[in-house]
Amino acid sequence: AQSVAQPEDQVNVAEGNPLTVKCTYSVSGNPYLFWYVQYPNRGLQFLLKYITGDNLVKGSYGFEAEFNKSQTSFHLKKPSALVSDSALYFCAVRDPATSGTYKYIFGTGTRLKVLA
Amino acid sequence: EAGVVQSPRYKIIEKKQPVAFWCNPISGHNTLYWYLQNLGQGPELLIRYENEEAVDDSQLPKDRFSAERLKGVDSTLKIQPAELGDSAVYLCASSSFEDEQFFGPGTRLTVL
Numbered sequence: 001a002q003s004v005a006q007p008e009d010q011v012n013v014a015e016g017n018p019l020t021v022k023c024t025y026s027v028s029g030n031p032y033l034f035w036y037v038q039y040p041n042r043g044l045q046f047l048l049k050y051i052t053g054d055n056l057v058k059g060s061y062g063f064e065a066e067f068n069k070s071q072t073s074f075h076l077k078k079p080s081a082l083v084s085d086s087a088l089y090f091c092a093v094r095d096p097a098t099s100g101t102y103k104y105i106f107g108t109g110t111r112l113k114v115l116a
Numbered sequence: 117e118a119g120v121v122q123s124p125r126y127k128i129i130e131k132k133q134p135v136a137f138w139c140n141p142i143s144g145h146n147t148l149y150w151y152l153q154n155l156g157q158g159p160e161l162l163i164r165y166e167n168e169e170a171v172d173d174s175q176l177p178k179d180r181f182s183a184e185r186l187k188g189v190d191s192t193l194k195i196q197p198a199e200l201g202d203s204a205v206y207l208c209a210s211s212s213f214e215d216e217q218f219f220g221p222g223t224r225l226t227v228l
Binding site for chain 2: 045
């Protein structure tokens with residue numbers, strides 16, 4: 001069955017330090033992978049996606065993610081964290097089925113706290 | 117370009133009352149999603165539309181929830197009757213096929 005896991009409920013990092021938010025997945029076939037961010041009282045905002053091609057994907061606000069097929073992971077990274085990056089981050093996976101039959105699942109979220 | 121619009125933003129009702137949420141997706145997006153999000157949790161899909169067809173409603177509690185997407189544009193999600201456990205944020209999102217989803221701000225429902 002298709003699933004996505006975010007093993008850390010919360011990640012704390014000092015401002016200026018690199019950050020990593022982890023995501024692992026399970027899906028049949030080649031997955032479509034996404035990261036979203038949610039600020040308080042707001043809807044989710046798209047950060048980046050991997051569908052095919054280069055394993056390192058660059059997205060909004062300086063974030064990037066690395067697709068690792070052998071480890072079935074899609075970790076979110078940023079070289080230098082900002083206090084304003086503090087938010088709730090969601091990983092999502094979509095199986096590659098054709099329209100009408102695909103499943104789209106979100107992880108449980110990881111709260112990122114960047115400390116000044 | 118306007119984003120996904122949802123109304124109302126907040127709704128407080130007594131249990132057993134009906135409630136409806138409205139969503140206007142981004143123009144041209146054929147896929148529309150309704151999600152339920154509990155505090156600190158990830159969105160859980162309730163129903164997905166491809167144009168006006170509901171292609172995935174397996175997680176929609178059909179005894180009390182209903183949805184429609186007339187003409188393949190706007191959509192309405194209804195709960196009747198509401199229960200205490202329905203208190204949550206209801207998110208609407210839209211996308212073009214294979215692309216990322218664009219989310220509205222959500223409707224925060226409180227059932228007393």
